Amino acid sequence: MLFLKDSFVELNARNRAKAILDQGTFREIVxxxxxxxxxxxxxxxxxxxxxxxxxxxRGEIEGExxxxxxxxxxxxxxxxxxxxGAKIAGALELALRDQENGIRTRPVIVFDTGGVRLQEANYGLLAIAEIGAAIVALRQYVPVVGVIPGKIGCFGGMSIAAGLCSSLIMTREGRIGLNGPEVIEQEAGIEEFDSSDRRLIWNTIGGAQRFAAGFVDELVDDDISAIKEAIHRIFRKETVGSPRSSQVDVYRSFFASIDLSQPITPNKFRELWQQHIAGKGVHSPNSLQTGMNKDDEVESRGRTWFYALAHALKINKEVPSVLCADAMLGKEEVRYIAVVPNRHHRFYRVRHGEVGIEEGWTIAKYVREVIEADQHGKKRAIVAIVDVPSQAYGYHEELFGLHQACAAAVDAYATARLAGHPVIALIVGNAISGAFLAHGLQANCILALNDDHVNIHVMSKKSAARITRRTIEELEEATKKIPAMAYDVRSFATLGALHELIDGVNADIPQVQDIDKVCNRLIEAIQTARSSPRDLRNRLASKQAQKGREASILVRKKLAEQWK
Amino acid sequence: METLFFEYPATKTLPRRAHVGVVGSGDLEILMEPSAEARTKVTVRTSVKGFGKTWAKVLERFFTVHDVAATVKINDFGATPGVVTMRLAQALEVSQDNAILKR
Structure with missing residues (x-):
C-alpha cells in the first residue's frame, strides 16, 4: 500500500509555521x-x-x-x-530576552530566501548582521534550529545566518549557498558556473550533497511529520555539539589538505570530508597558501592602512591574504586584521582581495586567538580594516561552503564582542555584501573614511540589474529614492549604523597627520565600545537611525508589544 | 504598479476579518475587514497595468453575488480573473470559519 506524504514544501510560510508548532498553539504577531x-x-x-x-x-513546541x-x-x-529583516532580528532578540529571564523559548527559523532584497539593499544587509548577532547570542542558551525546505533555498547573507545556527535541517529539494548560480555566472562567467544546469546546481549546493559533506545535520523527506520530528529531536537533546561555525581547527586543517591543482567534483569533496572527519585525511604540513615575496604584494587600501596602523615588528603573514598583527594604539595593544589581495592565491577567484574560504576561516582563527589569550585578562580591542571588493564568486567556493567560512568569521567577531572585546571596523575602501558581513558588520563601532571610493553595497550594479530584471539606468533611478540602494558612504551614513564618518583624510596615501587622526578616532571608538552594550542595539539608537531606520525601530516595538 | 479603487453597496457585515494568499507570481493577497458602513470598499494594487476594466467586472460580479460590507485590500502579482474570484471566495470562507472558531 502506498502512503502519501504530507508535503511541507508545498505549504506557504504561514502554514509552515502552523505545521511546526503544536496543534492549536499558533499565534501570529505583527x-x-x-x-x-x-x-x-x-x-x-x-x-x-x-x-x-x-x-x-508564537506557540509551543512539545509543550514548551x-x-x-x-x-x-x-x-x-x-x-x-x-x-x-527587522521582524526576524527583533523576534530573535525577544527570544534572547526570554532566555535571560529564565524562559526557554525555542527558536526555529524556516529559511526560504534569496538573501538581501536588492530593492532595499543596505537595509537588508544591516538587518542580516543583526540577525547573525542575535543567533550567536541566543545559541548560548538554547539551540537555534534552521530548516531549509526549498523551493528557493537559502542564499546570500541569509546563508551565513543559517551557517550560524546550532542545527540545520534540510530536504533534498533545499539548497544552501552564499552566491546563487545566476550571480556566479554573471560575475565569473559561464565557464565558472552554468546557472541553467540544474543537475550541477543540486550536486553542488543541494540538500543531499550538503548533508554528505557535513554542512547540515539532518536530511529529511519533504514530509510534515518528518520535519517536526527532526526539530523535536534537536530540542530534546541535553547538549548540542559546538556549532559548525566555531569549529575553526577542523575546517582549517581540512582545507589545507585539499589539493586544488585539479578541479574537485562534488563526490570527491564528500569523500575528502568523510576521510577528514574519520581522521584519515592527508595531513599537509604546509600553510594554506604559498608565501609571497615583498615584490608580489599588490597595492590595496587595506594593505596601505594595515601597514600605516599596525607598525608592528611581527606581522603574521602565514596566510598572505589575511594580515594580522598586534600593535600599540595609544596606551594599549590592539589586534589589527585586514583582507588583502594575493595574486598567487591558490583559489583563483579571490586574487583581488575577495573574502573566500581561507579568508573566512583565517579571520575566525585570528579573532579566536585573542578571545582565548585574554580569557582571564583585559579584553584586547580588535580592529578590522575593511577593504573588501566582495565575497568570492566561484564553483569551488560554493562547493566548499563559502557561507560556512563567512559564518565562521561572523561567529568569531560576534563572540569576541559578547565576551567584552571592543570590536571596531574601519572602512577604508570597499565594504561589499557577504564580505562586509564577514569582516566588519559585527563590530561594536563602525568607522568609515569620508571618501568617494568608499563604497558599501550588496551586489555589483550589473548583477543587481540582472537579478531584479531592470536596466542599470532604472536601477540608478531607484537609488535616488532609496538611500539604502546607493553605493556611497554618505548615503550609508543616513542609516545610522556608522559610529563616525571621518572627514579630510587622504585615503590612498595617508600622511602622518591622517594616520594620527584615524588613530585618535579609533582610540575614542574603543573607549565608547568598552562603555556600551555588547550587542548591536546602538545602531538603532543613533540620531540618524531614528529617521533612516524608522521602520526597523517600529517593527521591534510592535513585536515587543505582542510578544507576551 | 497601478492602484485602483472600487465601491459597492452592501447590507450584511462581514463576520470577521480574513487574510488569504501571497503576493507571488500569478497569485494575490487579500485582506478583508468588517466595515461599519453599508458599503464594500476595495483597493487594488496590481503589478500589471491597464486591466482596470477587467478588475471592475470581476469585482462587480463577485460583490453582486456576495453581499458583505467590508474593507478589502488586494495586493496582486498578476493573478488571472479566475484566481482572483477563487481567492475572494476563500477569504469569505475564512472569515466565516474565523467567526465560528471565535464563538
Whole structure:
C-alpha cells in the first residue's frame, strides 16, 4: 500500500509555521493587519505584501514556549528588506530576552530566501548582521534550529545566518549557498558556473550533497511529520555539539589538505570530508597558501592602512591574504586584521582581495586567538580594516561552503564582542555584501573614511540589474529614492549604523597627520565600545537611525508589544 | 504598479476579518475587514497595468453575488480573473470559519 506524504514544501510560510508548532498553539504577531508593509517598494513601483514576507508565530513546541520565524519564498524571492529583516532580528532578540529571564523559548527559523532584497539593499544587509548577532547570542542558551525546505533555498547573507545556527535541517529539494548560480555566472562567467544546469546546481549546493559533506545535520523527506520530528529531536537533546561555525581547527586543517591543482567534483569533496572527519585525511604540513615575496604584494587600501596602523615588528603573514598583527594604539595593544589581495592565491577567484574560504576561516582563527589569550585578562580591542571588493564568486567556493567560512568569521567577531572585546571596523575602501558581513558588520563601532571610493553595497550594479530584471539606468533611478540602494558612504551614513564618518583624510596615501587622526578616532571608538552594550542595539539608537531606520525601530516595538 | 479603487453597496457585515494568499507570481493577497458602513470598499494594487476594466467586472460580479460590507485590500502579482474570484471566495470562507472558531 502506498502512503502519501504530507508535503511541507508545498505549504506557504504561514502554514509552515502552523505545521511546526503544536496543534492549536499558533499565534501570529505583527501580522497582515498590523499594517507594517515595506515602505520602500511602492516608490519603486513594486506591489508590497502585508506581512513583508516574514511570518513570526508564537506557540509551543512539545509543550514548551516557542517562536517560529518563517520566510515566504514566493514573495520577492524571500528577499530580506527593512521590515522583514527587522521582524526576524527583533523576534530573535525577544527570544534572547526570554532566555535571560529564565524562559526557554525555542527558536526555529524556516529559511526560504534569496538573501538581501536588492530593492532595499543596505537595509537588508544591516538587518542580516543583526540577525547573525542575535543567533550567536541566543545559541548560548538554547539551540537555534534552521530548516531549509526549498523551493528557493537559502542564499546570500541569509546563508551565513543559517551557517550560524546550532542545527540545520534540510530536504533534498533545499539548497544552501552564499552566491546563487545566476550571480556566479554573471560575475565569473559561464565557464565558472552554468546557472541553467540544474543537475550541477543540486550536486553542488543541494540538500543531499550538503548533508554528505557535513554542512547540515539532518536530511529529511519533504514530509510534515518528518520535519517536526527532526526539530523535536534537536530540542530534546541535553547538549548540542559546538556549532559548525566555531569549529575553526577542523575546517582549517581540512582545507589545507585539499589539493586544488585539479578541479574537485562534488563526490570527491564528500569523500575528502568523510576521510577528514574519520581522521584519515592527508595531513599537509604546509600553510594554506604559498608565501609571497615583498615584490608580489599588490597595492590595496587595506594593505596601505594595515601597514600605516599596525607598525608592528611581527606581522603574521602565514596566510598572505589575511594580515594580522598586534600593535600599540595609544596606551594599549590592539589586534589589527585586514583582507588583502594575493595574486598567487591558490583559489583563483579571490586574487583581488575577495573574502573566500581561507579568508573566512583565517579571520575566525585570528579573532579566536585573542578571545582565548585574554580569557582571564583585559579584553584586547580588535580592529578590522575593511577593504573588501566582495565575497568570492566561484564553483569551488560554493562547493566548499563559502557561507560556512563567512559564518565562521561572523561567529568569531560576534563572540569576541559578547565576551567584552571592543570590536571596531574601519572602512577604508570597499565594504561589499557577504564580505562586509564577514569582516566588519559585527563590530561594536563602525568607522568609515569620508571618501568617494568608499563604497558599501550588496551586489555589483550589473548583477543587481540582472537579478531584479531592470536596466542599470532604472536601477540608478531607484537609488535616488532609496538611500539604502546607493553605493556611497554618505548615503550609508543616513542609516545610522556608522559610529563616525571621518572627514579630510587622504585615503590612498595617508600622511602622518591622517594616520594620527584615524588613530585618535579609533582610540575614542574603543573607549565608547568598552562603555556600551555588547550587542548591536546602538545602531538603532543613533540620531540618524531614528529617521533612516524608522521602520526597523517600529517593527521591534510592535513585536515587543505582542510578544507576551 | 497601478492602484485602483472600487465601491459597492452592501447590507450584511462581514463576520470577521480574513487574510488569504501571497503576493507571488500569478497569485494575490487579500485582506478583508468588517466595515461599519453599508458599503464594500476595495483597493487594488496590481503589478500589471491597464486591466482596470477587467478588475471592475470581476469585482462587480463577485460583490453582486456576495453581499458583505467590508474593507478589502488586494495586493496582486498578476493573478488571472479566475484566481482572483477563487481567492475572494476563500477569504469569505475564512472569515466565516474565523467567526465560528471565535464563538
Amino acid at each position: 501580522g497582515p493587519f498590523d499594517g507594517l508593509e515595506s515602505p520602500h517598494l511602492v516608490p519603486q513601483g513594486i506591489v508590497p505584501q502585508s506581512d513583508d514576507g516574514v511570518i513570526v508565530a 514556549p516557542a517562536v517560529v520565524i518563517s520566510i515566504e519564498g514566493n514573495f520577492q524571492g524571500g528577499g530580506i528588506g527593512e521590515v522583514s
